[in-house]
Amino acid sequence: MFKTIVRTSLLLMIVCGLVYPLVVTGIANLTMPYQSQGSLIYNDKNEVIGSELIGQPFTSPGYFHSRVSSINYDASASGSNNYAPSNKDMIARTKKSIDEWQKRNPGQSLDQLPSDLITNSGSGLDPDITPKAALAQLPRIKSTTGLPEDQLKHLIQKHTQRKELGLFGEDRVNVLQLNLELAGLIQ
Structure with missing residues (x-):
């Protein structure tokens, strides 16, 4: 049972803490690059x-x-x-x-x-x-x-x-x- 808890915890940390944020960030960069980068204004x-x-x-x-x-x-x-x-x-x-x-x-x-x-x-x-x-x-x-x-x-x-x-x-x-x-x- 302890092994199951550790494996589940590690899996959830990887999925929720790494995979999901990378996917959402990637989608935002593809669909709304200006906004996802902070709506920055540049000079000449x-x-x-x-x-x-x-x-x-x-x-x-x-x-x-x-x-x-x-x-x-x-x-x-x-x-x-x-x-x-x-x-x-x-x-x-x-x-x-x-x-x-x-x-x-x-x-x-x-x-x-x-x-x-x-x-x-x-x-x-x-x-x-x-x-x-x-x-x-x-x-x-x-x-x-x-x-x-x-x-x-x-x-x-x-x-x-x-x-x-x-x-x-x-x-x-x-x-x-x-x-x-x-x-x-x-x-």
Whole structure:
């Protein structure tokens, strides 16, 4: 009986721990190579500059800024503090985000400030912002880059991804892809 248990355990370890993962990985690489390799984005020199799936910090005034990240966009440790809106740390961090927004965007009203620009996502790695959040940044980007507002609005519309099947999720703009095209316009 002991031999049977050992053989069964070894067989299951090989099948479940080696064969199955290799087969699934192989199928994914054949059917969805871009996604299975991390949805990586490359520059002209074929160097990886990011992923469509992981947010990055943008602090230059001439670029669209991402959502706040409680983990500094460190993909090795995704997650966020699950604070209630009444939590003192959450209130302090949100006030700090509002103060930073006002410093970067002087003269803009807080009435139109989208919440995704001052709150973080559950993972801390969200690569997207709402179209409203992108539009709220137009005055700063327009004054920094000198690009016309209509051209910037068109750029946002071009990079707006609609709800899945028209029902699920929210309209969103991938900040990295938006900024890559913006960089091409200002150089």
